[in-house]
Amino acid sequence: MSSIKITGGSELKGEVRIQGSKNAALPIIAATVLNQGITILRNCPKILDVFHMIKVLEELGSVAKWEGNTLILDTTSVSSTKVSEDSVQKMRSSILFLGALLGRNREVSIAYPGGCSIGKRPIDYHLNSIKRMNVNLLEDNGIIHCHTDKILGTDIFLQYPSVGATQNVILTAVLAEGVTRIYNAAREPEVVELCNFLVEAGARICGKGTSFIEIEGVKSLHDTDFKLSPDRIVAGTYMAAVAVTKGDVVLHDVPIQQIESIIRILDKIGCSIRTGDDYLRIRSYKRLLPYENLRTRPYPGFPTDMQSQLMSVLSLADGKSTIEEKIFESRFQNVDELKKMGAKIVVEESENKAVIFGVERLEGAVVKAHDLRGGAALVIAGLGAVGTTIVKEATSIERGYEDICRDLNSIGANTRYCSENIL
Ligand code: EPZ
Numbered sequence: 571m572s573s574i575k576i577t578g579g580s581e582l583k584g585e586v587r588i589q590g591s592k593n594a595a596l597p598i599i600a601a602t603v604l605n606q607g608i609t610i611l612r613n614c615p616k617i618l619d620v621f622h623m624i625k626v627l628e629e630l631g632s633v634a635k636w637e638g639n640t641l642i643l644d645t646t647s648v649s650s651t652k653v654s655e656d657s658v659q660k661m662r663s664s665i666l667f668l669g670a671l672l673g674r675n676r677e678v679s680i681a682y683p684g685g686c687s688i689g690k691r692p693i694d695y696h697l698n699s700i701k702r703m704n705v706n707l708l709e710d711n712g713i714i715h716c717h718t719d720k721i722l723g724t725d726i727f728l729q730y731p732s733v734g735a736t737q738n739v740i741l742t743a744v745l746a747e748g749v750t751r752i753y754n755a756a757r758e759p760e761v762v763e764l765c766n767f768l769v770e771a772g773a774r775i776c777g778k779g780t781s782f783i784e785i786e787g788v789k790s791l792h793d794t795d796f797k798l799s800p801d802r803i804v805a806g807t808y809m810a811a812v813a814v815t816k817g818d819v820v821l822h823d824v825p826i827q828q829i830e831s832i833i834r835i836l837d838k839i840g841c842s843i844r845t846g847d848d849y850l851r852i853r854s855y856k857r858l859l860p861y862e863n864l865r866t867r868p869y870p871g872f873p874t875d876m877q878s879q880l881m882s883v884l885s886l887a888d889g890k891s892t893i894e895e896k897i898f899e900s901r902f903q904n905v906d907e908l909k910k911m912g913a914k915i916v917v918e919e920s921e922n923k924a925v926i927f928g929v930e931r932l933e934g935a936v937v938k939a940h941d942l943r944g945g946a947a948l949v950i951a952g953l954g955a956v957g958t959t960i961v962k963e964a965t966s967i968e969r970g971y972e973d974i975c976r977d978l979n980s981i982g983a984n985t986r987y988c989s990e991n992i993l
Pocket of ligand 1: 695735
């Protein structure tokens with residue numbers, strides 16, 4: 571288990587490129603199972619979650635090869651229909667193999683994904699939807715067994731615009747008989763990206779990016795060469811780092827339209843932001859203003875995956891801010907860690923609301939990453955603090971960031987990975 575040591579006080583300056591999108595790569599890697607052939611994925615981030623999905627693919631019988639950031643997958647001979655319990659417990663995105671393997675083989679056995687530190691994360695919307703598609707589903711001792719003679723398209727009414735449930739229904743529907751209509755579908759860019767990939771591979775999908783998606787089943791898909799979009803949350807994370815260090819940085823390969831809500835909030839609290847087609851310049855040269863009533867929402871609202879990072883930023887703002895976490899039930903794990911650095915935050919449990927009283931300065935401390943985005947947010951707090959911060963259990967950050975130290979140091983930060991026992 572590694573740690574990250576941050577020496578605060580540097581003003582971030584320079585230019586940095588944003589990696590490919592983790593949350594687009596994961597469903598698309600699962601989707602390659604629907605094609606019995608070769609898929610080329612360009613701009614694929616080399617992160618732990620991607621490595622994990624590749625491992626599952628290889629367990630199923632696929633062959634994977636990297637050429638730089640290009641991932642070449644041969645799914646011709648996927649023979650197994652079983653996704654091991656160990657795989658799913660390690661990373662919940664493996665649940666997307668449910669729809670993909672069902673679509674390919676009309677049968678799948680997969681373990682229930684565990685919850686994680688941010689919430690219970692059930693999959694009832696996934697299972698209730700797939701059962702409606704002429705699929706027999708039984709749960710036996712934590713394993714979900716699905717099989718059918720043929721998947722039939724139908725109307726799916728999602729209780730909530732769940733990203734994963736929308737993606738699993740799409741994966742199940744692509745090779746089904748007939749038309750599947752998803753009402754109250756998730757509108758996240760990663761759902762759009764999955765649809766773009768599948769359409770390039772021969773699927774028939776319309777309505778991507780809206781809350782009504784229609785999939786007309788086809789007989790088969792074909793080989794594809796696809797380039798992943800940049801990661802909107804990594805872009806937002808690095809913008810937050812510039813905000814707390816009074817920096818001046820140009821980010822390249824930024825999915826500008828996808829981060830409008832992040833830009834709007836950083837602009838409102840005092841950052842100066844200028845955008846181009848796929849680059850963005852952000853400057854912060856004075857103490858930031860507070861932000862009242864920040865609420866996380868499904869896309870295009872403010873993303874829950876940026877909530878912890880904004881909490882770090884607002885901890886140093888000049889006044890009182892509030893953040894309501896409306897998506898996950900326990901995503902305020904960073905509060906106690908930030909308080910070790912001198913932040914003044916009160917959580918109103920009943921409303922899942924954090925009230926942040928901005929302080930002049932944070933002090934470096936030894937803190938712990940509870941989850942991927944929380945860990946990145948603690949690195950941001952360390953950059954904005956005085957002195958040295960050690961983020962322990964930082965391996966979780968590598969799940970979504972190719973090399974957060976490399977990127978931040980390239981724009982003037984002073985960070986490094988170190989062994990766990992450094993104190
Ligand atoms: C995706 O998770 C992302 N992960 C998450 O990013 C992101 O936070 C989340 O969408 C929301 O935007 C990937 O794309 C790999 P949901 P997902 O289904 O699909 C509840 C990160 O840091 N729910 O939209 O699991 C659920 O408990 C990660 O990159 C049910 O109740 O999110 C949650 O409260 C963290 N039943 C809410 O819906 C279900 O069947 C949103 O979940 C499914 C979900």
